[in-house]
Amino acid sequence: MSQTTLTFDTLTATIREIFLKAGLSPLAAASVATIIAAGERDACKSHGVYRIEGCLRTVKAGKVVPGALPTLEDEGSGVIRVDAANGFSSPAFELGAPVLAERARKLGVAALVINRCTHFSALWPEIETLTAMGVAALAMCPSYAAVAPAGGTKPLLGTNPFAFGWPRPGGDPYVFDFATSVAARGEIELYCQSGQQLPEGWAVDAGGQPTTDPAAALDGAMLPFGDHKGSAISTMVELLAGAMIGDLTSAEALDYLGTTTLAPHHGELILAFSPERFSGSRRGDPFARAEVLFEAIAGQGARLPSQRRFTARRKAMADGITLTSEEMALIERLRSG
Ligand code: NDP
Ligand code: PYC
Structure with missing residues (x-):
């Protein structure tokens, strides 16, 4: 090849x-x-x-506005809002991120709400933008109904990514970013394209039976990671980054799109924290203490995400x-x- x-x-x-x-x-x-x-x-x-x-x-399909102009709504509080105006999420994030970081440094914690966006991407680029600005960050969003809740067999939750980052002075930040399903849907689509079977435990078919056939998985339901634990975190994402921010849940996003072959439309919630403001220098520099933890993890031969x-x-x-x-x-x- x-x-x-x-x-x-x-x-x-x-x-x-x-x-x-x-x-x-x-x-x-x-x-x-x-x-x-x-x-x-x-x-x-x-x-x-x-x-x-x-x-x-x-x-x-007319489900994203290609020339949308995002607008910032900022009243100076701890909640900053960007209306993506039905465009892609990344220009909306870029507009809100500097304000979010500034507000977190001022107040200790701040939230950026993005509404009405098409979000098809990984969350780590957003998280790394914020850690580069010196704040810790947590991001989450729904997607579209594709995952069965633990104990169920029908698509209801999204693959709902959840990501966190912590700045590390002078080095790569600590970042994790994962789907709350066993694997991202994109991963299953790539298995399907290459004609490979899935590992066991990723999905059930439309009849609710376990399957390793990627096409049957896409037609059926994906499974949450860690059974009830992933299912609960995914539900939290639906609540905080769907219902709470006045935007679509994954089930509503699927209704809006009418298909899983398009990029999902919904909102996103990003929280930023100032470790210095939170610690108030009690027990010393939070960044130095974090390094002790990271070194201890690596010291056991484990790798950082x-x-x-x-x-x-x-x-x-x-x-x-x-x-x-x-x-x-x-x-x-x-x-x-
Ligand atoms: P993975 O399971 O591949 O990885 C999840 C995280 O765990 C990564 O930070 C990864 O770091 C880390 N990791 C993996 N293996 C280890 C290990 N052995 N030790 C320590 N850390 C480890 O990701 P997913 O398949 O769950 O998700 C992939 C992407 O899909 C994410 O970026 C997510 O944002 C995106 N996504 C987006 C959605 C959307 O709606 N926009 C929906 C669902 C997913 P590393 O990368 O270095 O391996
Ligand atoms: O890979 O699960 C996924 C996904 C859904 C929306 C964007 N990526």
Whole structure:
């Protein structure tokens, strides 16, 4: 199989061109392209170039406004709101993030609510933006009904990602970012594309029976990670980042879309914390104390979450991002289509 290696900047510019052609505003095209290219750079295939087609389908279906202009609503309180105006989430996040970080530094804790957005991406790019601004952050959003609650067999919850980040002075931040299902739906779609069977325990078919067939899983229901524990965290995401912020739950998002083949539309909740403000210097510098914990984890031979990603990123930035001939053919088709 022939492969092509591109720099991060070249891949980003190529994807940006595709989105500009599809009618995205220059701001949205740059923002969405950067997130997709970052997925490839960090070896997160489930949110890499294969997502381009889903975004374009969503534009074509009229379920995302390509030229939307997000607006900020800020009354100076601990809750900042950005209306994405039915556009992609990333330009809305970029508008709200600096205000969120500033407010968290001032008040100790602050929340950014994003409403009316199409959110197809991983959460770690958002989390890393905030840790780079020196605050700890927690982000979550619904998706569309695809996951059965623990004990059930029908899609109701979303794959609802949940992510956290802690700044580490002078190093990569501590970041975890996971779907609250056993695996992301994107992962199952990639298994389906490559004709591979799923590991056991990921999904049930439309009849509620366990399945390792990815097509049957997409047609049936995915399962939450950690049984009742993942199911409860996923439910919390529906409540906090759906009902509480006045936006769609995953079940409502599926009703709105009418299909799982488009990128989901809903809201997002991001919390930011100032560790200095919270600790009040009791027991010393919270960042130094965090380092003791991270070293103890690594000291047992365990790896920190995101380490695999950061290693992949360094390699990609040094050697380029390698795409398969199928991935290049997809990009060329979308570019010329
Ligand atoms: P994974 O299960 O692959 O990884 C989850 C987290 O655990 C990552 O931070 C990962 O770090 C870390 N990790 C994995 N293995 C280990 C290990 N052995 N030791 C320590 N840490 C480890 O992710 P998911 O498949 O659950 O989710 C993938 C992506 O999908 C996420 O980025 C998520 O945001 C996105 N998503 C987006 C949705 C949306 O609606 N927008 C919906 C659902 C998912 P590392 O990456 O370094 O391996
Ligand atoms: O991979 O589960 C997923 C997903 C849903 C929406 C965006 N990504």
